[in-house]
Amino acid sequence: MRIRHASVAVLTAVALGLAACGGSGDDDSGSDEITGTVTLQTWALTPKFTDYLNEVIKGFETKYPGTKVELLDQPGDGYSDKVLSQAASNTLPDVINLPPDFALPLAQQDLLVDVSKDAGVDVNATYVAGSIDAYKFKGTDGVYGYPWYLNTDxxxxxxxxxxxxxxxxxxxxxxxxxxxxxxxxxxxxxxxxxxxxxxxxxxxxxxxxxxxxxxxxxxxxxxxxxxxxxxxxxxxxxxxxxxxxxxxxxxxxxxxxxxxxxxxxxxxxxxxxxxxxxxxxxxxxxxxxxxxxxxxxPLYVQGLSVSDKSKHKATARALAEWVTNADNQNKFGHLVNVFPSTTASASDAYFSKDDGTPVGQARALAFEELKTAKSLQxxxxxxxxxxxxxxxxxxxxxxxxxxxxxxxxxxxxxxxxxxxx
Missing domain, CATH: 3.40.190.10 (Periplasmic binding protein-like II)
Known part of the structure; x- marks a missing residue:
């Protein structure tokens, strides 16, 4: 799990320059129809998790005929610079893997969707409280990311x-x-x-x-x-x-x-x-x-944010909700040493039950902590x-x-x- 501090100063400077920029198009951004092609950008998850991501994408496209998801995965190094470049050129992907510190300056300049409004899911009921709070920022109203995977100490x-x-x-x-x-x-x-x-x-x-x-x-x-x-x-x-x-x-x-x-x-x-x-x-x-x-x-969070400039905003939001639903998150948590952010994941014994081994004890303790964990810095x-x-x-x-x-x-x-x- 990548936990790091974004260069907020630089991100904000770029975002300020975008305040007057137009969107990449608004063909059906106001439509509730889930259709069209959207991009999903992840952070250093391929090739190790390519099969998993492709399976999740295939499931989404099957559930919503007429949709297509293009996967973009960026290298671990220089990711904040890549996001800066995309923001500066007004080419942010429709769905973007952003930790909260990366999302903050973009949310402050209205470049991200408030996912607590008009959501297909009730974010406060779907995800653990601390992970939702992580995408609420001082000086803004709203929630600017769907919590994806979590960790703690x-x-x-x-x-x-x-x-x-x-x-x-x-x-x-x-x-x-x-x-x-x-x-x-x-x-x-x-x-x-x-x-x-x-x-x-x-x-x-x-x-x-x-x-x-x-x-x-x-x-x-x-x-x-x-x-x-x-x-x-x-x-x-x-x-x-x-x-x-x-x-x-x-x-x-x-x-x-x-x-x-x-x-x-x-x-x-x-x-x-x-x-x-x-x-x-x-x-x-x-x-x-x-x-x-x-x-x-402490709570360490990775999430998926939705670009407010997306041409297919309803589709992008549906995709972010799909990737972060309990079933898909649980599967991911079985593959890598992270925890799902959904409250429904408590029913998965892999996370919630101590299996008697030192690793199982630690995993169950950490998962229990997520109920009260918070972003502390x-x-x-x-x-x-x-x-x-x-x-x-x-x-x-x-x-x-x-x-x-x-x-x-x-x-x-x-x-x-x-x-x-």
Missing amino acids: LDYWNKTKFAKCGLDASKPPATTQELFAQAAIMHSKCPDEYLMSRKPTIIDFTLAGIPTLSDDGKKFVFNTDQAAGIVDQYRDAFKNGYMPPTVLNTDYQGNSKLFTQGKVAWTTGGATSLADFEKDNPSLKGQVAVSKALDTP PYEVNTAMETILAQQIALAVKGDVSSKQALDDAVTKMNQMLARQ
Whole structure:
């Protein structure tokens, strides 16, 4: 599953230039008739899933005689640039595979269909709530994508380290506050072991219920005393030795790498991460416990959006609904390590039932999480903004500046960048 940040600034700049552009034609865009040829653009799914996609397309064309679907699959690298080029030349495909951060600037410039209006399906009843919320954007009204396939994270714990340091891996932390508490216990029992291994991000503020973005989506607003208090807590944990010093280094490898190396007792990862941990470090086999993500689980989303300039809008919407229906999504989830976004998929035991294997347990846990999972980071945050915030938080955690000053400085710089988008 490809989860990345789009270059929102560039996308928005292109979209602004399209505001006055005419459509590619409106032969029957106002018609409810499902007919004609439409294009479906996917992102790096062929050749591995060509047979699956062709089967789905054939099913659609059979259900709706008189329709034809042309499949376009774009390479993984440079996809955002390809979408930019299509938007700039007014040649967006009828149905486009867009993660929410790619869809945001196009929705803001009315280039995508609000799929919550006049839909063939009730999107709020068909898809899990978090996946619909992912395609609702500040400053806009509506839903600008049909959720397609999803993923989330689980927590993984080193049972050997837990037992050695006075903790119970069958009762791991369920919240961030419990994580701090158990990190203190581990440090007191085993001064050279670490439970925590990361500094805070903007996601920590979201988890704490702190607004990160203004209602109109034009300003970051997380430089509050409450947010500073969260950074203070990490600063104190770092000072007390609950985290390895490397978490503040520019070459920090991430908690997954440290967990695999046996240097820390906790990491996050997808439902299939256990196999990777054991492959890279065979000594972890049978020594890893799995639990749900702390607090609110993160949600990673891929979806299908419909171009508002489509000549066959009704057909395009019907195709997007067809590809993302429960049956087709379930089949896809059996082929690749992702989860379906439909509520009806709960009836598929492959996702919902623990089959007694470590992989089956993790899959069932992750699928259950999707009921409450949410997109936790604002889509307006690009890579450059992440770097700015990480640098400021590192200064605060190290104790070089106050947490409030660090957040004030980060918000000032990030708002300057946001204003240029």
